[in-house]
Amino acid sequence: xxxxxxxxxxxxxxxxxxxxxxxxxxxxxxxxxxxxxxxxxxxxxxxxxxxxxxxxxxxxxxxxxxxxxxxxxxxxxxxxxxxxxxxxxxxxxxxxxxxxxxxxxxxxxxxxxxxxxxxxxxxxxxxxxxxxxxxxxxxxxxxxxxxxxxxxxxxxxxxxxxxxxxxxxxxxxxxxxxxxxxxxxxxxxxxxxxxxxxxxxxxxxxxxxxxxxxxxxxxxxxxxxxxxxxxxxxxxxxxxxxxxxxxxxxxxxxxxxxxxxxxxxxxxxxxxxxxxxxxxxxxxxxxxxxxxxxxxxxxxxxxxxx
Amino acid sequence: xxxxxxxxxxxxxxxxxxxxxxxxxxxxxxxxxxxxxxxxxxxxxxxxxxxxxxxxxxxxxxxxxxxxxxxxxxxxxxxxxxxxxxxxxxxxxxxxxxxxxxxxxxxxxxxxxxxxxxxxxxxxxxxxxxxxxxxxxxxxxxxxxxxxxxxxxxxxxxxxxxxxxxxxxxxxxxxxxxxxxxxxxxxxxxxxxxxxxxxxxxxxxxxxxxxxxxxxxxxxxxxxxxxxxxxxxxxxxxxxxxxxxxxxxxxxxxxxxxxxxxxxxxxxxxxxxxxxxxxxxxxxxxxxxxxxxxxxxxxxxxxxxx
Numbered sequence: 076x077x078x079x080x081x082x083x084x085x086x087x088x089x090x091x092x093x094x095x096x097x098x099x100x101x102x103x104x105x106x107x108x109x110x111x112x113x114x115x116x117x118x119x120x121x122x123x124x125x126x127x128x129x130x131x132x133x134x135x136x137x138x139x140x141x142x143x144x145x146x147x148x149x150x151x152x153x154x155x156x157x158x159x160x161x162x163x164x165x166x167x168x169x170x171x172x173x174x175x176x177x178x179x180x181x182x183x184x185x186x187x188x189x190x191x192x193x194x195x196x197x198x199x200x201x202x203x204x205x206x207x208x209x210x211x212x213x214x215x216x217x218x219x220x221x222x223x224x225x226x227x228x229x230x231x232x233x234x235x236x237x238x239x240x241x242x243x244x245x246x247x248x249x250x251x252x253x254x255x256x257x258x259x260x261x262x263x264x265x266x267x268x269x270x271x272x273x274x275x276x277x278x279x280x281x282x283x284x285x286x287x288x289x290x291x292x293x294x295x296x297x298x299x300x301x302x303x304x305x306x307x308x309x310x311x312x313x314x315x316x317x318x319x320x321x322x323x324x325x326x327x328x329x330x331x332x333x334x335x336x337x338x339x340x341x342x343x344x345x346x347x348x349x350x351x352x353x354x355x356x357x358x359x360x361x362x363x364x365x366x367x368x369x370x371x372x373x374x375x376x377x378x379x380x381x
Numbered sequence: 382x383x384x385x386x387x388x389x390x391x392x393x394x395x396x397x398x399x400x401x402x403x404x405x406x407x408x409x410x411x412x413x414x415x416x417x418x419x420x421x422x423x424x425x426x427x428x429x430x431x432x433x434x435x436x437x438x439x440x441x442x443x444x445x446x447x448x449x450x451x452x453x454x455x456x457x458x459x460x461x462x463x464x465x466x467x468x469x470x471x472x473x474x475x476x477x478x479x480x481x482x483x484x485x486x487x488x489x490x491x492x493x494x495x496x497x498x499x500x501x502x503x504x505x506x507x508x509x510x511x512x513x514x515x516x517x518x519x520x521x522x523x524x525x526x527x528x529x530x531x532x533x534x535x536x537x538x539x540x541x542x543x544x545x546x547x548x549x550x551x552x553x554x555x556x557x558x559x560x561x562x563x564x565x566x567x568x569x570x571x572x573x574x575x576x577x578x579x580x581x582x583x584x585x586x587x588x589x590x591x592x593x594x595x596x597x598x599x600x601x602x603x604x605x606x607x608x609x610x611x612x613x614x615x616x617x618x619x620x621x622x623x624x625x626x627x628x629x630x631x632x633x634x635x636x637x638x639x640x641x642x643x644x645x646x647x648x649x650x651x652x653x654x655x656x657x658x659x660x661x662x663x664x665x666x667x668x669x670x671x672x673x674x675x676x677x678x679x680x681x682x683x684x685x686x687x
Contacts, residue, residue: 151651200598204665220598249597259594262584267602269646270576273639275661277631278568280638288565290667291555292506292526296573299605305665308658315646315654325583326643330636332586333579337632340575340621345457348621352614355581359510359611361596362604 079240080142081106086134086156087147088112088121089307090202091173093211095145096126098244101213105240111137112208113148120208135163143240146172146184151313154183161187169193169233175260175310177224177253179317185226193233196224198256199246200264204305217245224253261321265314266329269322271303272311385546386448387412392440392462393453394418394427395613396508397479399517401451402432404550407519411546417443418514419454426514441469449546452478452490457619460489467493475499475539481566481616483530483559485623491532499539502530504562505552506570510611523551530559567627571620572635575628577609578617 083105085092092110099105110127111134112118121130131137138144138160146153153172164170170188174180177196188194201219203210221241225234238248251259278289278297293301315322339347389411391398398416405411416433417440418424427436437443444450444466452459459478470476476494480486483502494500507525509516527547531540544554557565584595584603599607621628645653 222598259598262587263595263598263603265602266583267580267606269642270580270639271602272658272661273635273642274573274576275664276657277572277634277638279660279664281568281631281634287667287671289569290664290671292528292565292569293671296571296577296609297569299609300573301661301665303602303605304658304661306658308655308662311658312651312654316649316651319646319649322646323643325587326639328583328587329579330639332583333576333632333636336575336579337629340625340628343622343625345618345622348618349614351582352578352610352612352617354585355578355607355610356614358581358585358596359607362599362607365596365599 077103078106079104079236079243082141083108083143083145084137084141085110085127085145085147086137086160087149087152088117088126088130088208089147090206090210090215091199092145092147093121093126093208094201094213094215095147095173095211095244097211097213098216099240102243102245104243105143109137109141117208124209126208126211134160138163138165138168140165142168143237144168144170146170146174149309149313150174150176150180150317151309153180154187157184157187161189164189164192166191167193169195169237171195171197171237173197173199175264175314176318177256181224181226181253193230194226195229195234195237196226196253197237197241198222198224198260199241201246202306204302206307206310214245216241219246221246221248222256223248223250224256225250226253257318258321258324261318261325265318265322266325268303268306268311269315269326270329271300274300275304383409384412385410385542385549388447389414389449389451390443390447391416391433391451391453392443392466393455393458394423394432394436394514395453396512396516396521397505398451398453399427399432399514400507400519400521401453401479401517401550403517403519404522405546408549408551410549411449415443415447423514430515432514432517440466444469444471444474446471448474449543450474450476452476452480455613455615455619456480456482456486456623457615459486460493463490463493467495470495470498472497473499475501475543477501477503477543479503479505481570481620482624483528483562487530487532487559499536500532501535501540501543502532502559503543503547504528504530504566505547507552508612510608512613512616520551522547525552527552527554528562529554529556530562531556532559563624564627564630567624567631571624571628572631574609574612574617575621575632576635577606580606581610 088110096108107128109129109131111131118130148156172180199216199221201215241248394416402414413434415435415437417437424436454462478486505522505527507521547554
């Protein structure tokens with residue numbers, strides 16, 4: 076694969092940034108990758124495991140001379156970082172991010188972007204329940220989607236280069252406007268996460284069902300919720316605070332629907348339940364056909380005759 | 382491993398029964414395994430793939446001479462099946478089941494059990510989103526829990542033999558009383574399933590987010606819900622109708638908790654959200670330590686450097 080950028084700077088060295096580094100190296104997509112993390116401990120870990128060609132002690136040092144600057148910090152921290160690095164950005168450089176929310180990030184970052192620098196917001200739809208600099212791996216983005224959310228007037232060449240980088244890292248790329256992005260993600264990611272957090276919290280609270288029972292007998296459904304609910308707390312706090320409107324809208328729809336099913340249970344309406352559960356099965360089939368999950372039973376966790 | 386029963390009869394040939402057959406064969410746990418399914422199509426499939434040593438055209442034929450009869454039909458059908466086979470059970474035989482709900486099954490089945498026949502309800506906590514006679518595999522129960530829920534006055538020898546069978550199939554065995562079983566499962570399985578069904582239903586309904594977008598961008602959380610929501614509709618309808626009280630109780634706790642988080646989002650209470658999300662993370666760690674899931678990122682779906 077061809078080199079896309081001479082120098083890339085990763086600001087924040089968590090799961091996404093560390094996966095980007097290994098993926099960029101795998102594809103030979105950049106000449107040099109610099110990195111910066113807020114804490115000394117993370118920078119030391121990064122140096123120890125060879126994460127980034129050069130780990131810098133300041134964000135300013137990391138972005139100097141960079142052709143692409145990737146903001147990989149929690150959504151709530153994007154604005155402050157953008158303000159700090161803005162005066163040190165190379166003319167003609169591109170700034171992008173990997174935040175799970177787009178309208179709020181654009182609002183926070185765009186005002187700081189200097190004349191002559193391009194801003195192309197992005198969101199790779201990939202992740203695991205792990206976080207931190209040691210959690211990344213080169214294959215994280217393979218066959219996953221990365222959504223580019225260019226703002227009005229964005230330079231087409233800058234967008235095309237960023238697309239080439241993400242494709243080089245194995246992702247499929249789509250473009251979307253910010254508001255629609257935030258609504259789609261509220262459905263496919265943000266609300267499911269909040270619900271999983273809630274269900275795990277309920278189990279934790281319940282006095283008559285001891286923790287050890289919940290944990291021992293988690294195989295049938297609950298453990299999938301716990302994986303989702305083990306995701307990074309800071310990242311998710313920021314997601315909900317910054318995608319408030321769309322999340323609250325989908326939550327409203329969710330509780331309305333949940334109450335309808337709850338009523339069917341209470342009144343013994345088996346037909347309603349059966350019809351509902353039959354309809355949702357078809358969606359699963361669509362996801363497997365779209366290549367976004369495996370059809371192996373139980374996620375391929377165990378052995379299988381099939 | 383030693384043979385536990387001379388002859389085992391499986392009534393109903395879905396995921397659990399077919400996995401039991403392959404697992405019993407793997408362990409040499411029974412001399413002969415007979416099987417019966419309600420539909421001609423399922424019986425034909427079973428004969429074609431070698432599921433069961435002998436596939437019978439009636440439940441009565443299948444249970445004749447059997448030392449263990451396993452009811453593997455949906456919870457709502459258990460009573461009728463028990464009534465039908467009762468007069469044909471061998472004296473001294475044991476009847477068991479694999480239903481996800483225990484109080485309702487005991488209420489439906491126990492009155493039909495003849496004098497001199499033992500009834501030991503059971504519930505293996507294992508499954509996948511697939512169903513039907515071709516979905517079983519020998520390893521399904523390995524390192525999973527099987528809960529035995531013996532009724533008052535149950536013969537200890539009968540319980541011990543059933544325990545030996547489940548341990549021979551790779552499961553860990555615990556005993557529990559029916560009401561506590563139904564509450565624990567409402568937390569760890571039934572309510573999570575209802576919630577997953579609801580979330581997938583909401584996504585399906587939403588007009589502004591097309592189906593194809595939901596499916597394409599499902600990687601970040603939602604696809605785990607769709608797996609759960611792809612489970613067998615008949616089985617789950619019966620679970621909710623027969624474990625009504627415990628499910629409604631846990632649902633009540635869930636919505637109470639969800640509203641508290643929803644309020645924190647609306648009012649911008651980031652500390653509450655962060656604390657909550659931090660607490661739920663610890664539960665995940667407990668489940669991995671208990672050996673009920675893998676620590677591989679993303680369920681080990683993708684490749685990994687870790």
